[in-house]
Amino acid sequence: MFNRSILIVLVIALAAGLGLVASQRWFGRNDAPPRPELQTVRLFPQARELPPFALQQSDGTQLVPGELHGHWTLVFLGFTHCPDVCPTTLADLSRAQKEWEALPEARRPRVLFVSVDPERDSPDRIGEYAAFFHRDTLAATADIPSLEAFARSLSLVFMKVPGPDGAPEDAYTIDHSAALAVLDPEGRMAGVVQAPLEPAAIAADLTALTGEVLQ
Known part of the structure; x- marks a missing residue:
């Protein structure tokens, strides 16, 4: 028979083992790959699935969730009549895109511009604009x-804002979020980038998330 001291040691060891298992489940597995240190992308503790959606791309085809799989994607809401925020944001993003152009196309991050002004923005127009x-x-x-x-x-968010009294009906503007949504390679909402944007930091963060190295 086990003596009392050995039994106590076994109970303590079992409790310690159960505590280790619980801590791994609570704080994450020890062998989980560490997240890269990021400068401007803010990742959520847990990515969330997006509900089904269907958007019309500039080439006339549908953009559905599966189309965004395999790449980290930055999503920006805007409209082509936007006087300041939209062109400034897309210009900043273009500088980030130029920095990661050398990455393999199969893993290269993407930028998705979504017009929230379908009344004035046809697919052809937004394609040319982007x-x-x-x-x-x-x-x-x-x-x-x-x-x-x-x-x-x-x-x-976005909201249509009517023009001043007496202005033409199509003289409205649209207020919209300036932040960028960050989608992971599974098409889940994984994080956000807040304005003001820093192109070099965005390029570095998205490249780090792909696991690639900029030359």
Whole structure:
């Protein structure tokens, strides 16, 4: 028979083992790959799945969740009549895109510009607008209910603002989030980049997330 001292040691060892298992489940597995240190991308503790969506791309094809798999993606809401925030943001993002152009296309980060002004922004128009800043920028839009649901799933907002009294009906503007949503290679909402944007930091962070190294 075990004596009392040995039994106590065994109980303590068992308790310690159970505590180690619990701590690994609570704080994460010890063998989980560490997250890279990031400068401007803020990742959430847990990425979240997006509800189904369908946007119309500039080439006329549909953009559905599966299309965004395999790449880290930055999503920006805007519109082509935007006087300041949109062109400034896309210009900043184009500088980041130029820094990661040398990365393999299969893993290269993506930028998705989503127009929240379908009344004035046709697929052709948004395609030309996005490509003016960088040829790799994806562009898409949809009807207002679909856009509202998509924006809400990314914790982003937009709102139509009428023009001044007496102005033409199409002289409205649109208030919208200036932040970028960050989607992981599984198409989940993984984080955010807040304005003001720093192109070099964005390029470094997205490259680090892909596991690649800029030359």
